[in-house]
Amino acid sequence: ENTLHDESVIAGLGSGLGDGGQFATGPMQTALAAFTSFAQTARSLGVAPASVHAIATSAARRATNAGEFFGRVQQTTGIRVRVIDGLEEARLTWIGALSSLPIDADRLAVVDLGGGSTEIVLGNRTVGKGLAQQSLEMGTVRLMERFGIAQADAYESGPLTEMVDHIRTLVGRVNWSASPDVVVAVAGTATTIGAMQLGLRSWDRDAVHGLRIARAELTAWYRRLANSTRAQRLKWAEVSPQRADLLVAGTAVLSAVAEAACVDHLLISDGGIRHGVLVD
Numbered sequence: 001e002n003t004l005h006d007e008s009v010i011a012g013l014g015s016g017l018g019d020g021g022q023f024a025t026g027p028m029q030t031a032l033a034a035f036t037s038f039a040q041t042a043r044s045l046g047v048a049p050a051s052v053h054a055i056a057t058s059a060a061r062r063a064t065n066a067g068e069f070f071g072r073v074q075q076t077t078g079i080r081v082r083v084i085d086g087l088e089e090a091r092l093t094w095i096g097a098l099s100s101l102p103i104d105a106d107r108l109a110v111v112d113l114g115g116g117s118t119e120i121v122l123g124n125r126t127v128g129k130g131l132a133q134q135s136l137e138m139g140t141v142r143l144m145e146r147f148g149i150a151q152a153d154a155y156e157s158g159p160l161t162e163m164v165d166h167i168r169t170l171v172g173r174v175n176w177s178a179s180p181d182v183v184v185a186v187a188g189t190a191t192t193i194g195a196m197q198l199g200l201r202s203w204d205r206d207a208v209h210g211l212r213i214a215r216a217e218l219t220a221w222y223r224r225l226a227n228s229t230r231a232q233r234l235k236w237a238e239v240s241p242q243r244a245d246l247l248v249a250g251t252a253v254l255s256a257v258a259e260a261a262c263v264d265h266l267l268i269s270d271g272g273i274r275h276g277v278l279v280d
Contacts, residue, residue, distance in 0.1 A: 033074070090119040
């Protein structure tokens with residue numbers, strides 16, 4: 001199939017949400033404007049907004065006003081949003097991450113690091129069934145807010161140490177006995193780190209998709225970011241400056257996953273949950 005349109009907008013619906021708060025006014029306005037634009041684009045391509053497959057993940061599972069907001073989205077744009085649970089999110093992520101990535105190994109793990117949660121799926125590619133799926137209640141936005149470093153220009157070592165310990169505890173609860181041969185990392189944080197490793201100043205999917213990034217390189221990036229100023233982070237993350245302040249948490253999570261899975265590198269995939277919805 002040919003791709004007619006490919007676009008992403010970072011709305012930040014999970015910002016300030018915590019574990020049981022509400023979507024804030026600003027992010028809701030950004031998201032509604034994005035939905036409105038997407039509906040207009042769909043109509044211009046001959047696609048009725050009512051037939052658009054729209055899904056919501058971790059933040060929508062926690063926000064007490066999610067139902068009200070998505071009702072407004074449907075009334076305004078015609079797009080109906082479906083909130084999926086963590087296991088369905090993990091299954092769709094697995095499908096999307098692997099759909100266009102040539103991998104020889106059978107025992108795989110896919111890690112999808114989002115703003116509110118991290119989905120980890122372990123399985124055998126040739127079988128494709130009986131996937132072990134786990135949703136960890138930690139994501140880049142959630143971690144930065146929980147440990148009080150979301151708006152920091154420079155980070156203090158104490159909160160960072162607490163955050164890393166928390167991440168390792170959660171990642172350690174995953175059953176890694178399947179010993180994956182390859183761990184595939186998807187979503188914006190992983191692809192941004194890949195672009196940083198390559199020194200990209202503008203996005204290049206072909207360069208990032210399928211990139212191997214060593215565990216030692218992830219650890220080095222964490223140390224750089226932990227000792228950085230915001231200006232430095234923005235320069236490094238030039239391909240996605242909206243994620244610059246989340247990358248210290250992102251590198252900590254991906255490093256912890258690589259360590260727990262006993263792999264020496266991660267494979268970056270630009271495929272993800274939206275690709276999984278298409279394939280599914």
